[in-house]
Amino acid sequence: MTNLLEVENLTVKFPTRNGMFEAVRDISFSLGRERLGIVGESGSGKSITGRSILRLIRRPGILEATRIALEGEDLLKKSEREMRKIRGHKISMVMQDPKFSLNPVMRIGDQICEAYRLHAKASKAEAREKSIKMLEAVLIRDPERVFNAYPHEMSGGMGQRIMIAMMLIPDPQILIADEPTSALDVTVQKEVLEIMDKLVRERGMGLIFISHDLNVVSAFCDRVLIMYAGRIVETCQADKLHEAKHPYTRGLLNSLPQLEHPVDRLAVLQRDDAWQTAPSVSGTLEADH
Amino acid sequence: MGFGRIAFTVAITMIGLLFITFIIGRVMPIDPVLSIVGESASKSTYDEAYRQLGLDKPVIVQFLYFLWDVVRGDFGESLLTARPVLDDLIRVFPATLELATVGTIIGVTLGVPLGVIAAVKQGTWIDHIARVVALIGYSMPVFWIGLIGLLVFYGKLGWIGGPGRLDIFYVDIIPTVTGMILIDSLLAGDTDVFWNAVSHIILPAGLLAYYSLAYISRMTRSFMLEQLDQEYITTARVKGLSEHAVVWRHALGNVKVPLITVIALSYAGLLEGSVLTETIFSWPGIGLYITTALLSADMNAVLGGTVVVGLVFVCLNIFSDLLYKYFDPRSK
Numbered sequence: 038m039t040n041l042l043e044v045e046n047l048t049v050k051f052p053t054r055n056g057m058f059e060a061v062r063d064i065s066f067s068l069g070r071e072r073l074g075i076v077g078e079s080g081s082g083k084s085i086t087g088r089s090i091l092r093l094i095r096r097p098g099i100l101e102a103t104r105i106a107l108e109g110e111d112l113l114k115k116s117e118r119e120m121r122k123i124r125g126h127k128i129s130m131v132m133q134d135p136k137f138s139l140n141p142v143m144r145i146g147d148q149i150c151e152a153y154r155l156h157a158k159a160s161k162a163e164a165r166e167k168s169i170k171m172l173e174a175v176l177i178r179d180p181e182r183v184f185n186a187y188p189h190e191m192s193g194g195m196g197q198r199i200m201i202a203m204m205l206i207p208d209p210q211i212l213i214a215d216e217p218t219s220a221l222d223v224t225v226q227k228e229v230l231e232i233m234d235k236l237v238r239e240r241g242m243g244l245i246f247i248s249h250d251l252n253v254v255s256a257f258c259d260r261v262l263i264m265y266a267g268r269i270v271e272t273c274q275a276d277k278l279h280e281a282k283h284p285y286t287r288g289l290l291n292s293l294p295q296l297e298h299p300v301d302r303l304a305v306l307q308r309d310d311a312w313q314t315a316p317s318v319s320g321t322l323e324a325d326h
Numbered sequence: 327m328g329f330g331r332i333a334f335t336v337a338i339t340m341i342g343l344l345f346i347t348f349i350i351g352r353v354m355p356i357d358p359v360l361s362i363v364g365e366s367a368s369k370s371t372y373d374e375a376y377r378q379l380g381l382d383k384p385v386i387v388q389f390l391y392f393l394w395d396v397v398r399g400d401f402g403e404s405l406l407t408a409r410p411v412l413d414d415l416i417r418v419f420p421a422t423l424e425l426a427t428v429g430t431i432i433g434v435t436l437g438v439p440l441g442v443i444a445a446v447k448q449g450t451w452i453d454h455i456a457r458v459v460a461l462i463g464y465s466m467p468v469f470w471i472g473l474i475g476l477l478v479f480y481g482k483l484g485w486i487g488g489p490g491r492l493d494i495f496y497v498d499i500i501p502t503v504t505g506m507i508l509i510d511s512l513l514a515g516d517t518d519v520f521w522n523a524v525s526h527i528i529l530p531a532g533l534l535a536y537y538s539l540a541y542i543s544r545m546t547r548s549f550m551l552e553q554l555d556q557e558y559i560t561t562a563r564v565k566g567l568s569e570h571a572v573v574w575r576h577a578l579g580n581v582k583v584p585l586i587t588v589i590a591l592s593y594a595g596l597l598e599g600s601v602l603t604e605t606i607f608s609w610p611g612i613g614l615y616i617t618t619a620l621l622s623a624d625m626n627a628v629l630g631g632t633v634v635v636g637l638v639f640v641c642l643n644i645f646s647d648l649l650y651k652y653f654d655p656r657s658k
Contacts, residue, residue: 093563125566132564137557142579142655152565187655204564 041243042068045103062267066320074258082267126156129204130213134220135196139188146184156207171202194225268317343636356623401630411630420505422611426596429534437539441546463540472606487526489608549581590646
């Protein structure tokens with residue numbers, strides 16, 4: 038079995054007044070039909086990595102890589118027109134805050150139907166039926182009403198379910214979830230994650246879960262990449278995250294409060310300049326994994 | 327906003343407007359009596375006219391009389407034309423309305439796409455050209471560009487009609503229904519008159535359009551840039567939509583809302599009557615009418631014209647509010 042996605046030597050640069058800023062520096066990883074977590078602090082390059090896979094780095098950003106292959110097909114060799122057939126259809130993405138990621142002046146139903154009809158030849162009525170089924174699948178109780186509603190009438194949790202419905206309706210193989218629960222209340226976070234998890238499993242999709250929340254990632258993912266300053270500093274099985282060895286990962290873990298072991302003062306992360314220059318760890322799976 | 331509230335807002339605004347114009351009219355160092363009776367009139371004639379105009383009464387009473395007259399549609403007689411001001415307004419306003427409407431239609435159909443394209447191609451030569459075009463529109467005085475336009479297209483090339491609304495041979499052929507010759511000629515089925523009117527309106531309307539295009543395209547560009555940075559645009563791209571759909575469906579859909587106000591304001595500005603344009607093109611519109619009246623101390627005409635301009639502003643504001651509600655689901 039080949040991997041769903043293989044990224045080799047990805048670098049993303051942005052020209053600034055003080056020269057090139059490398060947001061992502063020469064990282065390689067792969068994704069099987071699994072849930073891959075990418076963790077890191079703000080500015081570590083995790084979101085940029087997600088967007089690179091869709092080739093949605095906006096100018097003046099520069100994306101360079103030896104290969105970004107979806108089921109063996111190199112996405113870098115595709116034209117923009119061909120890429121549009123990949124986006125949504127094969128690889129999709131759920132973003133952080135549904136308040137901003139849904140178009141405020143379009144009805145929710147129209148936005149979902151648009152996503153569906155872009156990649157499937159379907160009549161309006163079929164698209165409507167399918168959209169309502171999809172809204173049911175993300176456990177929205179009153180799908181007809183939501184279909185005709187506008188985004189501002191929805192709560193954050195509902196909005197994120199709608200986003201998930203909209204992004205999964207063309208049946209993609211990979212879903213990139215870029216901090217999908219960071220903007221939500223803690224109580225709603227779990228619900229949304231469970232819905233997403235269920236749908237991703239049922240469809241046998243690959244999931245890239247980008248987050249800064251170590252607890253959520255270790256509970257939710259199979260494998261984790263830890264990013265720092267645009268590089269992957271460590272990779273491990275999610276359930277073995279507490280055994281992580283890299284001082285940065287250790288520092289992050291130690292700075293979290295733990296219910297079972299209360300401490301007076303949480304440890305402060307001590308940064309080491311050497312982390313920035315150390316080469317990236319490979320996050321690639323063996324093909325026969 | 328219910329109908330009652332709209333009516334209330336309009337009434338308050340209009341009374342305020344009438345009061346201010348009335349007071350300004352009274353405190354101006356213009357003697358309305360003198361401009362009626364002439365300088366060589368005797369004292370008794372002067373006093374008689376003074377009383378007839380009601381100027382011996384307190385100012386507030388005068389204002390109430392004035393208000394009552396306005397409500398009945400009586401603005402008095404114009405000193406200059408010796409006809410009721412209302413009749414004059416009915417004659418001159420459609421000319422301005424026609425000019426401003428054609429100008430705004432051209433300005434919007436060209437200005438909005440120009441602004442959108444400038445935003446999408448931000449920083450490229452297309453954006454720079456759009457900026458220069460708008461800058462010229464802002465800064466070239468109409469009395470210069472209008473005269474040059476007449477000189478070139480009417481005087482030298484003879485492509486268009488000259489000043490005025492029609493060639494002299496076409497005047498008064500068709501019955502007046504709306505007062506807008508483009509519409510009246512079509513109603514009468516007279517295409518000769520229609521095309522002649524088009525040849526006359528095209529240059530002044532084009533100039534007004536250029537000015538409103540300059541404003542509308544710059545505003546569209548900045549609204550678009552703001553929207554194109556929003557997260558839902560990324561969502562649209564993630565879905566696999568073409569740039570065309572992302573820009574014209576998703577981003578422009580959101581720009582429509584603030585753009586309504588901009589267009590309405592620019593339209594209202596043109597409806598006030600562009601004095602310079604109307605003067606250069608001998609366009610018998612409301613701008614020309616009010617200016618002429620002002621220069622000859624014809625206060626009835628000035629007050630009447632002001633009321634019309636104010637009413638137009640208020641109506642357009644209400645109209646844009648309604649459109650706003652229609653296009654923005656969040657304001658319902």
